[in-house]
Amino acid sequence: MPEVRRAVCPGSYDPPTVGHLDVITRAAALFAEVYVAILVNPRKEGLFAVEERVEMLTGITADLPGVRVESFRGLVVDYCRERGAQAMVKGLRGATDYDYELPMAHMNRHLSGVETLFLPGAPDQVYVSSSLVKEVARGGGDVTAFLPPSVHARLRERLA
Numbered sequence: 001m002p003e004v005r006r007a008v009c010p011g012s013y014d015p016p017t018v019g020h021l022d023v024i025t026r027a028a029a030l031f032a033e034v035y036v037a038i039l040v041n042p043r044k045e046g047l048f049a050v051e052e053r054v055e056m057l058t059g060i061t062a063d064l065p066g067v068r069v070e071s072f073r074g075l076v077v078d079y080c081r082e083r084g085a086q087a088m089v090k091g092l093r094g095a096t097d098y099d100y101e102l103p104m105a106h107m108n109r110h111l112s113g114v115e116t117l118f119l120p121g122a123p124d125q126v127y128v129s130s131s132l133v134k135e136v137a138r139g140g141g142d143v144t145a146f147l148p149p150s151v152h153a154r155l156r157e158r159l160a
């Protein structure tokens with residue numbers, strides 16, 4: 001019987017954007033099971049609590065078969081090992097992301113044998129980040145195009 005192919009899409013997802021959803025959707029088309037893994041970082045306070053991010057991501061990925069959303073503490077490679085994942089899938093918006101992610105991919109492979117697959121961001125979304133979305137929204141700008149509707153509603157409510 002062939003081994004089930006599993007991947008992890010790690011991130012902070014504060015808040016999850018349409019770019020995040022694009023990467024998760026594409027990963028779900030490549031792997032039988034995809035774990036969307038939200039890092040719990042006690043040194044970093046997000047706009048949304050980790051539990052809220054789990055709820056938002058669970059809602060926007062509900063129609064994707066094989067996708068599970070969880071939070072985790074510690075090293076992502078340990079999380080991958082615990083889930084039996086063969087790969088991590090990460091979206092890249094450009095060269096800056098690549099320069100940041102490549103050394104981590106090498107280290108993760110060294111530590112665990114887990115491969116990192118990079119998916120280029122959708123051309124119309126490569127400039128979108130959670131940080132930029134929050135900054136624009138705080139300034140009163142329209143970020144509707146960059147967030148799933150349910151996430152946009154929660155962001156508006158949070159910033160009101």
